[in-house]
Amino acid sequence: MPNDQRVPEPDLSAAPARTLRADAQRNRTRILEAAEAVFAAKGPSASTEEIAQKAGVGIGTVFRHFPTKESLLKAIMHAVAVRLAEETRALATEGDPATALFTFFTRTVEQAAEKKTVVDLLAQADIPVTVAKPVLALREAVEVLVGKAQQAGTVRPDVRVPEVMALLIGLCQASLNTPWEPDLRARTLAIVFAGLSPAAATG
């Protein structure tokens, strides 16, 4: 039994502590699931109590697993970033190079309205250190998408990744706050895609 616990670094992955008691592990999972749902629906301002209730545990249990509301939020953002980066990388390696970027764009904007966490994650100016790695991975995956689309001739060669990310973030935020009809979403995306295409004037 390791009496002394020396933990120089907090591990934010799914199973951080060793020999975690069974109920503790179960509750931890429940809390993470509940937190992801609540944060996605109501944003970071959702109360910890609501998360505890949705998870079916007491509020004290939440704060034992995550000493701070912020730490819980970071754990969720970490998970979200990892998933998003994986999806994007899959699209970059397996998808049709000519259209993969547009698919990624459309899919992300579509889901933005339902997943506030994703938008908050993307919009953050100063990325917390704990989620920096997956966010970097996401950026690299987008870079691949842009590069392939440019090689395939569906995106202008002078377009760079920062402005693509800027457009993505902007569209996600706008669609989140002002729920778009599918028709409006399609037309708005069409304008951006047209602007990215080689047919457009460079101005």
Next chain:
Amino acid sequence: MPNDQRVPEPDLSAAPARTLRADAQRNRTRILEAAEAVFAAKGPSASTEEIAQKAGVGIGTVFRHFPTKESLLKAIMHAVAVRLAEETRALATEGDPATALFTFFTRTVEQAAEKKTVVDLLAQADIPVTVAKPVLALREAVEVLVGKAQQAGTVRPDVRVPEVMALLIGLCQASLNTPWEPDLRARTLAIVFAGLSPAAATG
């Protein structure tokens, strides 16, 4: 001209009450100025106390003039909406039809980072009744801008106002949360402008 309709609605303009005592009028003005500055800098979550302090009055004075924090916020938004609508209308009547829309876009996005109130106003899904009129005026002015640009041949004829507003809101929000370098802002706007231009493929 709209027919005269009598609406029992509180007047939110600068001088609502008649025969307001001199010091009261002065304080009211100070509060409005302070609130606009603070809300623009910190958003709607800024505390009333900070506004009172910046205005140089007690917090009680703020609540006498504006019974609710929300009513104060609405008064500011009303003023902002009126100003923005006037600027836009001026651009619609006096500016070069071919470029006025782009000028409006660029100017608004440029100022977004410093004026959170404007972004909050534009992004609101449900416009409060008290500011609906100037917001409608703004929308009409944008409609004129789009129409003139289309007549001048600088914007595709199939583009409609809703998607233009959606793009504007998205760009403003993104530039607000993630401060853009002027260079990035220019490149991002260039993509959108290219997408609006007739040279772009319709998809």
Next chain:
DNA sequence: CTACAATCGGAGTCTCCACTTCGGTTACAG
């Protein structure tokens, strides 16, 4: 089975903020 340490959970604390109250102050009519 039993002991015990890890875990649970919710009442309690602390802080922040919107909003109220009321005694002191001041503009202004007469």
Next chain:
DNA sequence: CTGTAACCGAAGTGGAGACTCCGATTGTAG
């Protein structure tokens, strides 16, 4: 100048939410 009604402002109230404490509960080693 003077009375007074309007106005001022800071201490006070209430509620919400993040975080803590500690007796009760429970998984698990032996």
